[in-house]
Amino acid sequence: MNNSTRKMTLDDVLASYALAAPEFDANVLQAFVNEHPEHAPALRRYAQLQLTSVPATAEEVKQESVGDDELLPLQSNILQKMQALRGVPSSEEMEDVAKKLGTISGMAATHAATLAVFGTVAHGEDALLLCVIEPPGVNDVPEWFFVRLGNHIAVSARVLKAGLPHMKGDTRVQRYSASERLVAPEPVSWVEAVRDCIDDETVQRTILESPGPPPLPDNS
Numbered sequence: 001m002n003n004s005t006r007k008m009t010l011d012d013v014l015a016s017y018a019l020a021a022p023e024f025d026a027n028v029l030q031a032f033v034n035e036h037p038e039h040a041p042a043l044r045r046y047a048q049l050q051l052t053s054v055p056a057t058a059e060e061v062k063q064e065s066v067g068d069d070e071l072l073p074l075q076s077n078i079l080q081k082m083q084a085l086r087g088v089p090s091s092e093e094m095e096d097v098a099k100k101l102g103t104i105s106g107m108a109a110t111h112a113a114t115l116a117v118f119g120t121v122a123h124g125e126d127a128l129l130l131c132v133i134e135p136p137g138v139n140d141v142p143e144w145f146f147v148r149l150g151n152h153i154a155v156s157a158r159v160l161k162a163g164l165p166h167m168k169g170d171t172r173v174q175r176y177s178a179s180e181r182l183v184a185p186e187p188v189s190w191v192e193a194v195r196d197c198i199d200d201e202t203v204q205r206t207i208l209e210s211p212g213p214p215p216l217p218d219n220s
Contacts, residue, residue, distance in 0.1 A: 116152035
C-alpha cells in the first residue's frame with residue numbers, strides 16, 4: 001500500500017474532488033467513491049449540490065418571467081432560510097418567544113418555570129430565572145438552561161437562546177421576589193448572576209461547577 005491510498009480527511013477529499021470536477025462528472029465521482037468509500041455519502045451530497053446548482057443560461061433567464069406576487073414570497077423564504085442558517089430567529093419566532101416568555105408572569109407561573117429549570121425555588125432560583133429572562137439579561141448562560149426553559153414554554157432551545165438577547169423592555173415579566181435589587185444597565189455574567197441570586201453557597205457551587213444541569217427531583 002502506497003501513500004496515495006492513505007486515509008484522507010473529509011475536507012481534503014472534498015477539496016480534491018472539487019479540483020478534479022469543477023462541474024458534476026459521474027466518472028470522477030465514482031472514482032472518488034471507490035477510492036474513499038468512508039466518505040461516499042458526503043461526496044454524493046456534494047455532487048448533488050453540483051447538479052442542483054448549475055447556473056441558468058442567458059437564454060433560459062430571458063424565457064423566465066417572475067412577477068412580484070411570486071418573487072416576494074420566494075425572497076421571504078430565502079431570508080428565513082438564511083436566518084435559520086445563521087441561528088437568527090425570524091420575526092415570527094421572535095414574536096412567539098416574546099409571547100411565551102410573557103406567560104411567565106406572577107408568582108405561580110414563575111415558580112412553575114423555575115421548578116422546570118432548577119427543580120427548586122428554595123434558594124433564590126426564581127430570582128436567577130428572572131435575572132436571565134428580563135432585560136438586560138445574563139451573558140454565557142449554559143445550554144441546559146435554554147433546553148429546560150424551552151421545553152417548559154414549548155420553544156426550541158436554539159430559538160430561545162438566539163431570541164432572548166433581543167427581547168425589549170416591554171416583554172419583561174413581573175419581578176416579585178427580588179424587587180429590591182437594582183437592574184444593572186448591562187448584562188451580567190452567569191457567575192455573577194448565580195452568586196447574586198442564590199443564597200446558599202453549596203447550591204451556588206452545584207450550579208456553577210457541575211458539568212451538567214442540577215438534577216431535577218424525582219416525582220415518580
